[in-house]
Amino acid sequence: MKGKFKVLLAAGLVLILVLGGSIGAYFWYNYTHYMSTDNVQLVADFIKVTPLASGKLLEFNVKEGDSVVKDQILGIIDAGADSGAASNIRAPISGVVASKTALVGEYESSASSPTLALIMDPRKIYLLANIDETKISKVKIGQVVDISIDQFKGKKFTGKVSSISQASNNAFSILPAQTSGTFTKVVERVQIKIRINNPDTKLLPGTNAIVKIHIK
Known part of the structure; x- marks a missing residue:
């Protein structure tokens, strides 16, 4: 009976190690190969009618x-x-x-x-994603992006990084930089533009999305 218990115990430990290793490998692979963020919005260029x-x-x-x-x-x-x-x-x-x-x-x-009206081209809707300054060096123009859009649950879109801002979002703020002695350092975000490969003409600008960038 003791021998059987030892065998079961050993098998359980091996199973735990295998599962733990598999989970660890999965997270390591995703961490090194992908970058995900839900700080994303769909955007359209609105052209004025005057x-x-x-x-x-x-x-x-x-x-x-x-x-x-x-x-x-x-x-x-x-x-x-x-x-x-x-x-x-x-x-x-x-x-x-x-x-x-x-x-x-x-x-x-x-x-x-x-402005009498605003017109947009629904075939040219794109994504703007905000990436932490500590991670932006991993993002390159041309990288493949997997896209999930809240408006279309279950439908997958793909795209590519088409441009990367040359300054943080804060650099374009109309508020003056903080100069007092109570300065609190915060992580700045840099905006990137993502072109959608297979856009749906029913996409709504201003709605939310989640992106997974293939950084490797």
């Missing part, structure tokens, strides 16, 4: 969510009350109307470049 002439807005025929093509006429401005001239308002790019603030009947001054 009038080329001043005058009363006579028409604006698109709404949020509408698809438009470059140079499509979106609205018309009465550019001269006396002459009756009209100026067309055209789409600066092809894409989707993300927001609309234009109100028919309002006077719009081209000198102040009023």
